[in-house]
Amino acid sequence: MTTVKQNLARSAGLADSDTARLDTEILLGHILGRPRTWLYTWPEYELSEAEQVEFDALFERRNNGEPVAHLTGTREFWSLPLKVDPSTLIPRPETELLVETALELCPQETLRALDLGTGTGAIALALASEKPGWRIVAAEKSAEAVALAEENRRALKLDKVQILRSDWFAQIPPQQFDLILSNPPYIDAADPHLEEGDVRFEPRLALVAAREGLADIEWIAQKSIEYLRPAGWLIVEHGWQQAEAVREIFAAAGLNSIESRKDYSGWERLTIGRK
Known part of the structure; x- marks a missing residue:
């Protein structure tokens, strides 16, 4: 033995x-x-x-x-146990900065939020665990990921989160949100890191975007203007070398109060803007 x-x-x-x-x-x-x-x-x-x-x-x-999270079927995010599988990205600790920033910018106890590309549901469920009065829509293109996020939602009993299938805003009826946030695909298809480490086992659709990784961020910024309330916030995670380009995209979309935030390694990894 x-x-x-x-x-x-x-x-x-x-x-x-x-x-x-x-x-x-x-x-x-x-x-x-x-x-x-x-x-x-x-x-x-x-x-x-x-x-x-x-x-x-x-x-x-x-x-x-193979990623450890796929082998065990679980990954902790924001102290929440989440089920994971190969249909989604594995939640990463650096994305907790997005949750922290949302809670900082939006201290109110009631609001309406939209999480685009929710994957496992990590971001939406983390926010709901902190703000039980928030009503959160979590949208996801992949049917498999929608089912996974819904399973996580039920396991955590976070009933104020609505999981729905939508290609970004496509299936979301016209309405107004106080907060829109996303960890979208932002990697260039030619990036050699796609052939290294855990990302080899994760869905390319959740990783790669056109225009050197910026196409989905640009689309989200442009459409967010239609879905944000006045003074509502957009928060997007992006690559460590993309902050300047994302700020330009936010400005072109008509957002204000634009700034990028650094992660704990000192890299600018998310950008915020206000309608």
Whole structure:
């Protein structure tokens, strides 16, 4: 039999991962149904044959590059446990800046918000967990992602969020929102990073946009003017080199009070504008 300690030591052989030890801990904890801290409390615990076979299979898939979130089927975002699958982007910690910014700009307890390209529902559900009085529409083009976001919404019992299928604004009836926010596709199709890491296993439609990654952001900015109330906010996440171009897009769309915000690494990763 192989112990927890011996299995954790295998992280040294995990290829192409900057977080090999963490990945191994998460997979092992997932198999055993235990928190990561338990692994270090019981390092001599011997896995059963079935547990070892299951861990070996997941470890090998991770070694071949599959994202940990796809292997476990879950990812935490804003302290919420979200189900994930290959139909959507995996929620990333840097997107929590978008949630933080929305809460800063909109302290009111009641408003109407629109989350475009919701994926797992991460952004909309995070906001609803903080502001139970907000009414939030979460739109998504992919039918599979809509079903996933709805499953997450039900599991978290966040009834003020409406998940609907829409290609950006296409299926959203004319109405006014106090806040529109989005983490849209913004990667250039020629970007070599598309062939590296976890993004190899994520849907290209959720990653890549035309015009060097700016086409969807431009469309969202232009149409948002029709859907925002006076003084309503638009918040969009984008690539670390795109801030100046996005500010120009916001200005051309007629937005005001435009500024870009830096993430914790010091990169300008989202831009805000006001109608």
